[in-house]
Every structure is written in C-alpha cells, then in structure tokens.
Amino acid sequence: MSNGNKEVLTGHQVVANAMRQVEPDVVAAYPITPQSEIVEYFSQYVADGKVDSEVITVESEHSAMSACVGSAAAGARTMTATASQGLALMMEIVYIAASMRTPIVMAVANRALSGPINIHCDHSDSMAARDSGVIQLYGEDAQEAYEFTLMAQRLAESEDVLLPVMVTLDGFTLTHTAQVAELLPDRAVSDFVGEYDARYPLLDVENPTTQGPFDMPDYYFEHKLQQVEAMENVSDRFLEVQEEFNDLSGSSYDGLFETYKLEDADYAVVILGSTAGTAKVVVDELREKGKKVGLLKPWLFRPFPGEEIKDVLVDKEAVAILDRSLSFGSSGPLYLEVSSALSDGDTKPRLYNYTYGLGGRDIKEDQIAGVFEDLENPDLEDKMRYIGARQ
Amino acid sequence: MAEFELKKYDEIPIGGVIEGGATPELNKTGDWRSERPIWDEDTCIQCLQCWVNCPDASFEISEEEIQGIDYEHCKGCGICAEICPVDAISMKPEGEVSEDE
Amino acid sequence: MKEIRWHGRGGQGAKTASQLLADINLQEGKFVQSFPEYGPERSGAPIRAYNRVSDEKIRVHSGVDEPEVVAVVDPTLLQAANPTEGLSEDGVLLVNTPKSPDEVKDETGFTGEVLTIDATQIAEDAGSGYANVPMLGALVSVLGTDYEVAEAEVDKALSKKLPDEIVEMNLQAFKVGYETLS
Structure with missing residues (x-):
C-alpha cells in the first residue's frame, strides 16, 4: 500500500490516522454517513491498542458534543466528527463549546442537510455553523484534510485562541475516495501537537472553577467580545502553525487561502473544498489556450480573511464566487463574504455568484470552463446562476 | 449586584469561567425573601432536619448543633418550618419582623 | 490520465478490486483515485466503481463519465447496467463471460475492442470463488502493469484480511486471469 511514504488512503483513513497520531484523551461521537468510518477506524485503533484514548459512545450528536464540552472543560484533549443532520443536532452545543472556549477539534464530512433527505455532498451543514464561533478550515483533498486536522489541534489550543476548530472534507468525494496521501511519522506528530495544558481544567481541585454559568445582560456581551477577540487572533496563529508545520512536513502552506495562477489573472473563481481541484485542471487548460484565469481557494472560512482576499482580487476584471450551499432569500455565504470584503474600494471586479453541487450534484470541468467564459462578457447580468440545475 | 464594579471584557476570565468556583459567600442572595424563618432555640431538639433539607446552606452549624440562620442567603422557602418535627421554626412575613428577630 | 469503470453487483468485490x-x-509510481458510486446499498444491486490512474497528481474530483476501460464483473450486467455508456470506440470493454468477444459485440452493439474472460470459472477452479480477483488480473494485463508488482500488492492486501490458504487460491486465480489476456 505504500510507495515511499505515499499510501492509497480514503479521507476517512487520513482523518482517523490524524486522530490516532494526535492521541486525544477523549473522542465522543455518533455515527452518520459519510462520517461513520472516521470513528470506526479510530475505534479500531483504540481497540487494537494503537492509541490510548477514551471513546465515548453516545445516543446522539447532541450528547456527543455535550460529552466533548464536559471532557474539554475537565482539561482533556477532545475530538469528534460528524456530518449533516448530526451537526444540525449538535448545533446547540457547538455554540456552547465555542462560548466556553473549549478547543475541541472536529471533522465534518460535508453532506447536504435534509430535506429532502440526501446523503451526498454539499456545504449546507458546515455553513449553518458559520456563526457558531468555531474556526472553519476547508480541505481540497485527503492530504489537506489530514494536515488541517493536525494543524487544527495547535490552532485550537493556541493560548489567545482557545476555540473549537471544524475541519471539513467533502462527503464521498473525499471521505470515500481512495487517493494518494502521505502521513507523517507518529513521533513527528506527537512532537508537533505537544502536551495539552488546559487553562482552567475542572479537575484541578486545587484551583476550583465554575464553568458554563448563567450570564445576565451585564456580562453576556463582554463574553461575546472575548470570542470576537479570540477569532481576531486566529489568522496570525494559523500562519505561525503553518510555518512550523512546513518545517516538519515539507509542505508549503503560506496563507489563509491558496491562490492558483491568480497573480496575473484577469478572471478568477473563488471556490471551497474538493471542487477547487477540478477548477485547477480547468485553469490549466484555459491557460494553455492563452486565457488569463486563476483561482482562489479559502482554507480558512471562519474567521474569513476578507482583507487579504481583497488585496489579491481587487485588481481583477471579473470574479465568480461558487457556493455549494444556499442562504435562501440572499446570496451564497461565500459570495457574501467576498463581496463584503471588496465593497469599500473605489474600483472592484465585477462579481458573480454561482450555486453548484447541491446534494452531491456532480460538477464537471466544462461547467467550470463555462463560468470563466461567462466572466469574459462585460455585460453579464448580475444574478444567481445554478450550475447544472434543470431550470 | 450594585456593590460589584462591572468589569471590561478583558478584565474577566474567558468563557464565563468563575475562578475559585462560584460561591455564595461572595454574593448576598437572601434579599428577595418575603417570609423569614424564625428559629426558637428553646424548642429545638437539634435533629438537624432543617440543616439537611435547606436547599441553600442557610443553617449555621457548629459542633453538630444549629447556631442560627444565615439571612443573607435564606430565600424564605419555608421548607425548614415544614420539616421541623417540633415546630421550632415559624415563618413570619418580612414586614412584621421586629428588630431583634 | 486513464479512467476505468467497474460494473459489479453489491457483494461481488468490484469496489475491492478497484481499490486493489x-x-x-x-x-x-502512479497517482491514483478509486471510488465507488454510492446510492442505496443492497447486496446484489448493480454498483459502479471507478479508477483514475495518472503520472501527474490528480486534482479533478468530478465523476468519471467517459472511461477508457470498462470492466464488467457480472455477466448479467451487460443488459442491466448499460456498461458501454460513455465508452468511446477507442476504449476497451472487458467482460467476465464464457462468451466470445464477437458474441458480446453483438449483444452490446459496442464496436470497439472487446475482451472476454470466464473469470467466474477461473475463480471456481482456483477454489477462491470470487470473480473480482481474476478480473483484476485480466485488467492488470490490459493496462500493461508489471505482473510481479501487481501480484506482490495483491498478496500483501489480501493477506491482511484472509488466511494464507484463501490468499493462495486468490493469487492462483489472479495469475490465470492475467495470463488469459496476456
């Protein structure tokens, strides 16, 4: 199964291996397609004695996240994984996890929210959590999902951050596809993540604390400001963690988003997750035809790196933002962020919003090429376009 | 709450953590009582049922004997008066309580 | 980049063969992807699985619509699963069947290259009973992959899950599958 250090691994396997290498004290999770195998593999590692973690089986995702919050508050390094309806059921406690500043790392195998019920990929689940106070990282392939899971641990536990981190990977497209990935040696990962030293461990009876108290209007607002400040610290910490990770792995992370042939491009697409890979292929094909096209793929969606994105997009002729979820009655979540980032300049590119891939609808290279073709039209009408939907 | 100075967001522990643990010793919580339990030491048989059943911790005790009631924390729920087997505790409206009670 | 599509029925090991x-x-030294098509999963229901093989890093994440090679593990799927869908006339249709390539051409109307192998019989003769492994042997031959490399990998992968005796049977079936089309 290996070629050098390369292996053929599914998204499930790389995330489960990242969890094994991080060796959290506690994992509490409930199974849901397309996440289940992450926790199945991890539980197997625990059963086989390959990792010393406590796996808590629970009766729902609401309980899973509740157990995680309790565990993290106690001072334990804590992880979980979920998807779709599971995240929706978890949502009440996701907000609480963020507000209690518990650095829980969670994988989300992106899957459409019901209804109609659907098991396939879109981003409606994680986008529904975008205002919950968690940090969100989006991976393009198994390798990024693996590396983000490791970096997430350091980011979450950064002293001036202390927030949950959600690492998303596209359901089926990444979770169930065996692809080439390279894992780091176990020892290197354990050195990288280090020991977790909780600031207020409930189990420290010498220094008792009360956690999760009731706030009156005279303090709730201030506690929210603390979360705002923690989020503001994320970008700098992420860059630092990237640098350290690059030294360790030979990777070349160098920002809050990836750009691909963007610098001299006139036309660009902004896209999250695995479809960015397909779009890169299209960019290459169009570049060969002499088209000045490029791509921007946010790694970090929460906090959204608006200023930095503005800097690299402001001089473009036209930009298409491709959303894989809807915000009914408004534009797509990614579009809103990008357009807001570009709103205060004197000049800005023409911006267009596309929705694609809902409920696992496949998106093809020629459809993305069609988006670039649209952008070349200076008179293109500004309205939402739905790629591949029968209208 | 008036005696506490409201702090800024960066002057309090993160996440709503209360360092040292939340303790009623720092907060007087008995100010919304409408009826006050009056303890009659002479009738009391020191069975400690009131101390056991008080939902707060308002019975002052030392050497296994009730010493009195902590009115800074008693909410006036009346459970102690209800549970007392010898009627050594009676509930009196706050407005009718004399200075020495 | 080469794209391959497998047709099998749930439980026949088409997905396993794809991953192998x-x-x-x-x-x-290639870059690869292997993924099944997911729907409601039932034993016996037609399933598809896919491979991408490339000398370069594979970035594309869309489905495979126009495979160069189609491998049909279950002969009854020639009618049931439309295995020539998207397969160009330059492509290869590899079918597990006792029939001749000409018979399959008549049956499917496919005019490109058709290769047939009685993988079910090969698996039965070897004692392993699963046609996916001789089909994999045949496909490895079609793709021009080095036999030693392939055999070692099949041995390694199967040995993780199966007792030695069963692994041996499968390796025999793999070998016959490979040789039949070499």
Whole structure:
C-alpha cells in the first residue's frame, strides 16, 4: 500500500490516522454517513491498542458534543466528527463549546442537510455553523484534510485562541475516495501537537472553577467580545502553525487561502473544498489556450480573511464566487463574504455568484470552463446562476 | 449586584469561567425573601432536619448543633418550618419582623 | 490520465478490486483515485466503481463519465447496467463471460475492442470463488502493469484480511486471469 511514504488512503483513513497520531484523551461521537468510518477506524485503533484514548459512545450528536464540552472543560484533549443532520443536532452545543472556549477539534464530512433527505455532498451543514464561533478550515483533498486536522489541534489550543476548530472534507468525494496521501511519522506528530495544558481544567481541585454559568445582560456581551477577540487572533496563529508545520512536513502552506495562477489573472473563481481541484485542471487548460484565469481557494472560512482576499482580487476584471450551499432569500455565504470584503474600494471586479453541487450534484470541468467564459462578457447580468440545475 | 464594579471584557476570565468556583459567600442572595424563618432555640431538639433539607446552606452549624440562620442567603422557602418535627421554626412575613428577630 | 469503470453487483468485490488496482498503480509510481458510486446499498444491486490512474497528481474530483476501460464483473450486467455508456470506440470493454468477444459485440452493439474472460470459472477452479480477483488480473494485463508488482500488492492486501490458504487460491486465480489476456 505504500510507495515511499505515499499510501492509497480514503479521507476517512487520513482523518482517523490524524486522530490516532494526535492521541486525544477523549473522542465522543455518533455515527452518520459519510462520517461513520472516521470513528470506526479510530475505534479500531483504540481497540487494537494503537492509541490510548477514551471513546465515548453516545445516543446522539447532541450528547456527543455535550460529552466533548464536559471532557474539554475537565482539561482533556477532545475530538469528534460528524456530518449533516448530526451537526444540525449538535448545533446547540457547538455554540456552547465555542462560548466556553473549549478547543475541541472536529471533522465534518460535508453532506447536504435534509430535506429532502440526501446523503451526498454539499456545504449546507458546515455553513449553518458559520456563526457558531468555531474556526472553519476547508480541505481540497485527503492530504489537506489530514494536515488541517493536525494543524487544527495547535490552532485550537493556541493560548489567545482557545476555540473549537471544524475541519471539513467533502462527503464521498473525499471521505470515500481512495487517493494518494502521505502521513507523517507518529513521533513527528506527537512532537508537533505537544502536551495539552488546559487553562482552567475542572479537575484541578486545587484551583476550583465554575464553568458554563448563567450570564445576565451585564456580562453576556463582554463574553461575546472575548470570542470576537479570540477569532481576531486566529489568522496570525494559523500562519505561525503553518510555518512550523512546513518545517516538519515539507509542505508549503503560506496563507489563509491558496491562490492558483491568480497573480496575473484577469478572471478568477473563488471556490471551497474538493471542487477547487477540478477548477485547477480547468485553469490549466484555459491557460494553455492563452486565457488569463486563476483561482482562489479559502482554507480558512471562519474567521474569513476578507482583507487579504481583497488585496489579491481587487485588481481583477471579473470574479465568480461558487457556493455549494444556499442562504435562501440572499446570496451564497461565500459570495457574501467576498463581496463584503471588496465593497469599500473605489474600483472592484465585477462579481458573480454561482450555486453548484447541491446534494452531491456532480460538477464537471466544462461547467467550470463555462463560468470563466461567462466572466469574459462585460455585460453579464448580475444574478444567481445554478450550475447544472434543470431550470 | 450594585456593590460589584462591572468589569471590561478583558478584565474577566474567558468563557464565563468563575475562578475559585462560584460561591455564595461572595454574593448576598437572601434579599428577595418575603417570609423569614424564625428559629426558637428553646424548642429545638437539634435533629438537624432543617440543616439537611435547606436547599441553600442557610443553617449555621457548629459542633453538630444549629447556631442560627444565615439571612443573607435564606430565600424564605419555608421548607425548614415544614420539616421541623417540633415546630421550632415559624415563618413570619418580612414586614412584621421586629428588630431583634 | 486513464479512467476505468467497474460494473459489479453489491457483494461481488468490484469496489475491492478497484481499490486493489489503486494500490497496484501506486506501486508503479502512479497517482491514483478509486471510488465507488454510492446510492442505496443492497447486496446484489448493480454498483459502479471507478479508477483514475495518472503520472501527474490528480486534482479533478468530478465523476468519471467517459472511461477508457470498462470492466464488467457480472455477466448479467451487460443488459442491466448499460456498461458501454460513455465508452468511446477507442476504449476497451472487458467482460467476465464464457462468451466470445464477437458474441458480446453483438449483444452490446459496442464496436470497439472487446475482451472476454470466464473469470467466474477461473475463480471456481482456483477454489477462491470470487470473480473480482481474476478480473483484476485480466485488467492488470490490459493496462500493461508489471505482473510481479501487481501480484506482490495483491498478496500483501489480501493477506491482511484472509488466511494464507484463501490468499493462495486468490493469487492462483489472479495469475490465470492475467495470463488469459496476456
């Protein structure tokens, strides 16, 4: 199964291996397609004695996240994984996890929210959590999902951050596809993540604390400001963690988003997750035809790196933002962020919003090429376009 | 709450953590009582049922004997008066309580 | 980049064969993807699985619509699953069947290259009973993969899950599958 250090691994396997290498004290999770195998593999590692973690089986995702919050508050390094309806059921406690500043790392195998019920990929689940106070990282392939899971641990536990981190990977497209990935040696990962030293461990009876108290209007607002400040610290910490990770792995992370042939491009697409890979292929094909096209793929969606994105997009002729979820009655979540980032300049590119891939609808290279073709039209009408939907 | 100075967001522990643990010793919580339990030491048989059943911790005790009631924390729920087997505790409206009670 | 589509029925091991092929291709220094098509999963229901093999890093994440090679593990799927869908006339249709290539051409109307192998019989003769492994052997031959590399990888992968005796049977079936089309 290996070629050098390369292996053929599914998204499930790389995330489960990242969890094994991080060796959290506690994992509490409930199974849901397309996440289940992450926790199945991890539980197997625990059963086989390959990792010393406590796996808590629970009766729902609401309980899973509740157990995680309790565990993290106690001072334990804590992880979980979920998807779709599971995240929706978890949502009440996701907000609480963020507000209690518990650095829980969670994988989300992106899957459409019901209804109609659907098991396939879109981003409606994680986008529904975008205002919950968690940090969100989006991976393009198994390798990024693996590396983000490791970096997430350091980011979450950064002293001036202390927030949950959600690492998303596209359901089926990444979770169930065996692809080439390279894992780091176990020892290197354990050195990288280090020991977790909780600031207020409930189990420290010498220094008792009360956690999760009731706030009156005279303090709730201030506690929210603390979360705002923690989020503001994320970008700098992420860059630092990237640098350290690059030294360790030979990777070349160098920002809050990836750009691909963007610098001299006139036309660009902004896209999250695995479809960015397909779009890169299209960019290459169009570049060969002499088209000045490029791509921007946010790694970090929460906090959204608006200023930095503005800097690299402001001089473009036209930009298409491709959303894989809807915000009914408004534009797509990614579009809103990008357009807001570009709103205060004197000049800005023409911006267009596309929705694609809902409920696992496949998106093809020629459809993305069609988006670039649209952008070349200076008179293109500004309205939402739905790629591949029968209208 | 008036005696506490409201702090800024960066002057309090993160996440709503209360360092040292939340303790009623720092907060007087008995100010919304409408009826006050009056303890009659002479009738009391020191069975400690009131101390056991008080939902707060308002019975002052030392050497296994009730010493009195902590009115800074008693909410006036009346459970102690209800549970007392010898009627050594009676509930009196706050407005009718004399200075020495 | 080469794209391959497998047709099988749930439980016949088409997905496993697809993943084994990815492991083999990696050993050759290739970049690979292997993924099944997911729907409501039932034993016996027609399923499709896919491989991508490339000398370059594979970035594309869309489905495979126009495979160069189609491998049909279950002969009854020639009618049931439209296995020539998207297969160009330059492509290869590899079918597990006792029939001749000409018979399959008549049956499917496909005019490109058709290869047939009685993988069910080969598996039965070897004692392993699963046609996916001789089909994999045949496909490895079609793709021009080094036999030693492929056999070693199949041995390694199967040995993780199966007792030695069963692994041996499968390796025999793999070998006959490979040789039949070499």
